[in-house]
Amino acid sequence: MNKLTFNHLLGIKSLKISDIKLIFETATHFKEIINRPIKKVPSLRDITIANLFFENSTRTKISFELAQKRLGSDIINFSSSSSSLKKGESLIDTVNNILAMKVDMIVLRHPSPGSSLLLSEYTNSCIINAGDGANEHPTQGLLDSFSLNEKLGDLKNKNILIVGDILHSRVALSNIYTLNMLGANVKLSCPLSLIPKDIENLNVSIETDIVKALQWCDAANVLRVQKERMSKSYFPNDREYSMLFGLNIDKINKIKKDIIILHPGPINRGVEITSDIVESNNSIILDQVENGVAIRMAVIYLLASKMNFSIN
């Protein structure tokens, strides 16, 4: 079996296609395991993982925790609000203190882009990026493509649309990198004010007419408008955004074809997507959540397999 070509999962950008295939193959086995009556394996019983979440999270945090528990590892959870960071301690000092307690792996979510890279360079641990600002959210990118792969088969030449707040989305970037590597065609659809500068250089096209974009695609990944990251107004109001870019039954009926709908959550129902689309047969939103645990188990397992066992 091949090994991963990296020692830290910092972003999809630094991965190779062989890494993605190995992660998907391993996740398939873990998906079978998490559907057994007893959903646990003992592989990581001698590993301790710290989950460092400096931003709020529901799905990702629970998903990582479940993945770690199902692999048999010990876990410590860290909350920035009740930590010494409030007393002025630096991120690197905080992590080095945690590592001194014999922690083997760090899962980090942080509002600053590049924070995972920083830790990988200045601490002696295995780092998994669980979202760093508007940069990357690699496990989300992997699980979205894994879920698409389950439904569409090989993603080569498949048309995948990403709708929503591309400018502030780490999910969009990780999805673009993963889909590009798997040979899919990627199109973005959102107000031009939410398109990052020079995004075309990432081999994506842009379509501001959402119905045309939906007509083109095999699957649409709908992203939330990230108001918490907006320092100014990028569109007049939610109602107008919803009318022009929100997915609803009228727009889906217009295209007269079945497309797969994804959403990484959390969903703002009635803004970027309506409830009838979320709950339709074409939605694989809950499959994404299930696959998230399997993908994170695979990533943790494969990274741990590169850490040699030491009796000391």
Added chain:
Amino acid sequence: MSKKILLDSKKIDIILKRLVCQLVENHKDFKNTVLIGLQPRGVFLVKRILEVLNIDFPHLKINNGILDYTFFRDDFRRTSKTISANKTSINFTIENKKIVLIDDVLFTGRSVKSAMASIDSYGRPKSIELLVLVDRRYKREIPIEANYFGVKIDTFKGDRVNVIWDDNSKNNIIYIEN
């Protein structure tokens, strides 16, 4: 590197028939019994056993599956290789069932130990038995023995026992390589 043939197709066929008769003697109608082949090599043996059962005892309906125990192995992070997982397919409950684990070669016993830990994920079986084609005796690292075996052989350190299954069963062969 030399190869010594241990069993040819004809001898393997005779052994398979004997193993099947032993299974039938102990499990009668197989109503509460399941046969589980261990990935990767035990899968071929369970397939051959089912073929013989189907010919010699066509009235029997036998639950069977395949089990991968990769994530239960005790050598994770202790070898330079990343251990590759295979498919598991157990589409029935094993709670209170008599399980026969099937593998081609019994060597250190560690695979069987991992498989027994893995099978617990599907419930609590009534009993677990082990059937192997080749038992490399005196090589056990943990106290595990087979309930049914084809042949017992003596091997040296560094020997490798290979079981080759031919698609049409005419050129099956077991040989020792050193």
